[in-house]
Amino acid sequence: MDPRVVAALSANGGVIRYAQLLDLGVSPGEVRHLKRRNVLHPLRRGVYTTTELWDSLDEWSGRPRLVARAVILTVQRGWVLSHNSAADELGLATLRPPVPLTHLTRPGWTNAWTENDVKHHLAGFAESQVVETNGVKVLGAARTAVDIAREHGVIHGMVACDSALRLGLEKSALIAAYDRMDKWPGRRSIVTSVDLADGRAENPHESLGRHLVVEAGIGEPDLQFPVRTADGIKWCDIRVGNHIIETDGRIKYRSKANGGVADDVEQALWDEKQRERLVRDRRTVVTRVVWEDYWGRRRVEAVCRLRADHEESVRLYGRELAPELAEEAAAIRAAYGDRRPA
Known part of the structure; x- marks a missing residue:
């Protein structure tokens, strides 16, 4: 393709109008030829992008x-x-x-x-x-x-x-x-x-998890709660009392080769299991929710599970956050802020 057209596409955020193509010296016949060869991809009447760029983009945004x-x-x-x-x-x-x-x-x-x-x-x-x-x-x-x-x-x-x-x-x-x-x-x-609204939610998953907690009516959710464990500080997504709610995304347990972030899937699963045990050892109850828990029948079941787990945390450790955990969290937040370090 004419490099001037490529430059114009780049300057226009990946789109170009038919009239601009003509202004750059591309004839109507050449435009038809580029469309037939699937080089140009029509977006709206008289507006194009390249098929290469279109194919590289996700359908989400x-x-x-x-x-x-x-x-x-x-x-x-x-x-x-x-x-x-x-x-x-x-x-x-x-x-x-x-x-x-x-x-x-x-x-x-x-x-x-x-x-x-x-x-x-x-x-x-x-x-x-x-x-x-x-x-x-x-x-x-x-x-x-x-x-x-x-x-x-x-x-x-x-x-x-x-x-x-x-x-x-x-x-x-x-x-x-x-x-x-x-x-x-x-x-x-x-x-x-x-x-x-709470800007401490790091992604839509955590926003939806907080919405679920509010709907369950178990108390005011606290986000990015730090717990000091035998293996260092573990930042938990949501806390109500002595009840920890973790929002699990599949991307954490998918290999990088398959679009995830895990170098070793088996190790990632094991590390997460160990992390949960360490947090539970600090006298908390942990509930894990996944994306599917936010919709339809699964949502009803997830709300019931949250309520049951919360009552278990109250039965075992009381309704209020343990003073020791509260003091440690306040000190950690004073050092690192309200959100986990990058």
């Missing part, structure tokens, strides 16, 4: 992000990327939405419609809420997080709000972002999501 960039090139001025489309550009962690769509917003009376896999939102926003990232105008992280809560509900909202706090936002920024939404549909989901 990579491809939707590229499609959103193509969409914003085809609409009139005034529209900005929002909701999940803005989150992809901003690096906000989100859950896969029920229906994958590109989201656009422009000022207007609150309204929305979907056409050609694009959801158009009319909603007021301040100019200060618009940021430019990767050459694309998007609503900022605080507004995007609360929009996701309003659009998709509390579970999605908690994940997005936690992620916004991890990026360095204060909770006050999230509150300010929904302050003008007094009578907007979905406001209750926003308020709940922001109230429950």
Whole structure:
């Protein structure tokens, strides 16, 4: 391919318009030839990327992000990327939405419609809420997080709000972002999501684990709780009283060759088993939850298991955190902060 076209694609975030191809000296016949040879991949009418780039991207955020960039090139001025489309550009962690769509917003009376896999939102926003990232105008992280809560509900909202706090936002920024939404549909989901938001959750798995703990009604969850053991400090995902809840991701037990992080899968499993024993030795009860526990019938079973394990921790060690564990945790956090060292 003409190196000038490659340069333009790179400068445009991986997308290029038909008119720009012509401006670079590529004839209509050459464009048809590149499409037939599967070198160019159409994203929207008159907007392309390379098939090589498209094939290299995941279906979770990579491809939707590229499609959103193509969409914003085809609409009139005034529209900005929002909701999940803005989150992809901003690096906000989100859950896969029920229906994958590109989201656009422009000022207007609150309204929305979907056409050609694009959801158009009319909603007021301040100019200060618009940021430019990767050459694309998007609503900022605080507004995007609360929009996701309003659009998709509390579970999605908690994940997005936690992620916004991890990026360095204060909770006050999230509150300010929904302050003008007094009578907007979905406001209750926003308020709940922001109230429950906690930037100490390191990933969506931990956000969902905390949501499950809150639903179980066993007490206020404390995140990134350090326990001093015979083998050093072990940072636990969630704690309520003397009850530890660990969110297990399969990636920890998958080899690097298969897309995981384990050098040795057998050793990773053994190390985790040893780690759990060390934490239990400090007079705690440990519950492990996996991704499948958050959905459907498994969710009901997981809530029952959390409640039963919590009652066991109360029976064995009392309802309040053991003073020794509390004092040690306070000292460790004073030295390292509220989140485990990288």
